Amino acid sequence: MAANPCGHDWVVDITQQEDELGLDRALINAVTELEGFSRFAIYINKFFKPGLPARLLNRDSVIEELSEHEVNELIEKVSRNKIRISRNYGYVSTYVPIYFMGNVIGVLVIESEKELSERVSMLAIYMLNIYANQVSLLYKSQLDPLTELLNRQTFDKKVIEIASEASLHTKELDSKYRHWYLAIVDIDYFKRVNDNYGHVIGDEVILLVAQLLKNNFRIEDYVFRYGGEEFAVLFQASDELDARKALNRFRGCVAEYPFPQVGNLTVSSGFMPVYEFEMVASLVQKADQALYHSKNSGRNCVTAYSELDIQQSQPLDDDSIELF
Secondary structure: OOOOOOOHHHHHHHHOOOOHHHHHHHHHHHHHOOOOOOEEEEEEOOOOOOOOOOEEOOOOOOOOOOOHHHHHHHHHHHHHHOOEEEEEOOEEEEEEEEEEOOEEEEEEEEEEOOOOOHHHHHHHHHHHHHHHHHHHHHHHHOEOOOOOOEOHHHHHHHHHHHHHHHHHHOOOOOOOOOEEEEEEEEEOOHHHHHHHHOHHHHHHHHHHHHHHHHHHOOOOOEEEEEEOOEEEEEEEEOOHHHHHHHHHHHHHHHHHOOEOOOEOOOEEEEEEEOOOOOOHHHHHHHHHHHHHHHHHOOOOOEEEHHHOOHHHOOOOOOOOOOOO
């Protein structure tokens, strides 16, 4: 780094970031400032678990994107040999591992005319390690303390991010492209659980439902504790039928689960696609309307927003006052 030989500026820039996108940009900017190359691609597994895919961080990289299999092979090689160097077609390829807690969770791919100096290679490793540590700290700050699902504060940011991304694909409505869906899920008659068994058992029910949610959706999906006994899920499906199947699969798992002391419980949900940019409040309102329809239809069911006749939507019926 010619302008910043000590590296203090990029350390401050990376460690002061409070959101994932800002953190990613800070790393990309820091790597860009390294001397001796201009072509690079960063792949990282932000879930910190072996076997899960490492995604390309700098989407505008001029280096051709590698397949998931190719990235996994690279990660395995750098795990054994640390920095790996190869020479192809007149340029040098350098593969720098991204470490976290002793495991390699990603790789920085660099293409240059000459072999990188040891100083630049070591500085790159240092950058990547600090970044990985910050990603971990940021992720932990986004978790609900009871369920370890993502928290409500993280929800708004993630919906905006996904809705903005989805707006780029509004014309790609074919089976080859998986679409994002937002679902709001609520535990039926949860107030009765607290009234009859106390809040300790109520918290245990919330924890167990949260675990079932995590088990029934992919690691790439986003599951939130939205508030109280209510959850939100941002997940991908090929179409509305596929999305309904995923939610019904989870609903069935809950209905069959023997909750300690309480016995059987059910959940209701409402969902809608996230095809184009909308305000978070608007998206949530529509998913909530579908949820209300499920509640009014006897509970223990799944409703898509597309099914609703909005002109005739009714408030919750009945005997049970529930907080949404």
